[in-house]
Amino acid sequence: MILLTLKTCASFAKIGSPLKNGIVKIVTSPSFYRVSNNFGTSLSVCKEMSHFVIGVSGVTCGGKTTLSKLLQKSFPWCRVIHQDTYFYEDDSENHIRLGPELQNHANYELITSLNMDQMCKDVDAILEGPGTFSKLTNQAVDNTPNFETGHELLKSVGEIGKIWNGFDWKMLFDLLL
Amino acid sequence: MNDDDFCMISCLDFDNSKYSHVPILILEGFTLFECEPIFDRCNVRFFLTLVEEECRARRTERTYDPPDIPGYFDAAIWPGYVNHYSNFIQNRTGVTVFDGKTPIKDVWTQSLEIIACRLNEKYFFSENDAKKSIIA
Numbered sequence: 001m002i003l004l005t006l007k008t009c010a011s012f013a014k015i016g017s018p019l020k021n022g023i024v025k026i027v028t029s030p031s032f033y034r035v036s037n038n039f040g041t042s043l044s045v046c047k048e049m050s051h052f053v054i055g056v057s058g059v060t061c062g063g064k065t066t067l068s069k070l071l072q073k074s075f076p077w078c079r080v081i082h083q084d085t086y087f088y089e090d091d092s093e094n095h096i097r098l099g100p101e102l103q104n105h106a107n108y109e110l111i112t113s114l115n116m117d118q119m120c121k122d123v124d125a126i127l128e129g130p131g132t133f134s135k136l137t138n139q140a141v142d143n144t145p146n147f148e149t150g151h152e153l154l155k156s157v158g159e160i161g162k163i164w165n166g167f168d169w170k171m172l173f174d175l176l177l
Numbered sequence: 178m179n180d181d182d183f184c185m186i187s188c189l190d191f192d193n194s195k196y197s198h199v200p201i202l203i204l205e206g207f208t209l210f211e212c213e214p215i216f217d218r219c220n221v222r223f224f225l226t227l228v229e230e231e232c233r234a235r236r237t238e239r240t241y242d243p244p245d246i247p248g249y250f251d252a253a254i255w256p257g258y259v260n261h262y263s264n265f266i267q268n269r270t271g272v273t274v275f276d277g278k279t280p281i282k283d284v285w286t287q288s289l290e291i292i293a294c295r296l297n298e299k300y301f302f303s304e305n306d307a308k309k310s311i312i313a
Binding site for chain 2: 049050051052053054055056057058059060061062063064065066067068070071072074075076077078079080081082083084090098101102103105106107108109110111114116119120123126127
């Protein structure tokens, strides 16, 4: 079975230089994408492998970090994003201050003390990327590769091919054309 | 929990091989579910609670950067948490709440059961249909 993300699959057809002799159609169904050409040759299938997202929250000192560490043990290939890494700097103007009786200490217990826009962007960057990459790398969020360009996507197709241990891409092209 | 405890309970019997092709992302943080886009993106949501005195006792044992100043717990931590809990967690469907005093191994076991259930729903529900639609 060939597993590709929808995005990879779609761009694969769009880029299409190996496929230029045939019209490539991508038929979508809830979890499968069938690629076919104008001769009716239909080649399997890309199952969208979207991420599974686990949210672990709770009161300070409640065991959030411990639980997420344990879940990492259960799913060693997972990626983890800690909300704590998005706190604004201590002297940031975004902080709400507690007043002079508390030394104008920043109130870190409010969601406004965090750059949640950035966190959402980072989460989306991971969710929109080819999911299989999370098995390949476990790099920091800010190193998330940008798969926007066709070139990157085509490369990622090759990388995914490597994961499935010698999947024969030439055979795929031959079948299609 | 110290490192020894962590080692002792780190070999829970859970067969993850069925899910090894599923990319998994864990989000961890104290006000995650206050952020709607994050809430919406989670397939499962867990929330750990503590009563005030237990929370205060645990917080005192830890060091933070910047360090807690005297009165910070009563002025910021606890009111912030109470407000967050009542507005974004309490009576909200889709969030599993655990008592943070429960042994963490039990929380782990129960959360894994829920995760496995949701994983099966999301990725294995239509397995037979999927097999039919593969064209050789």
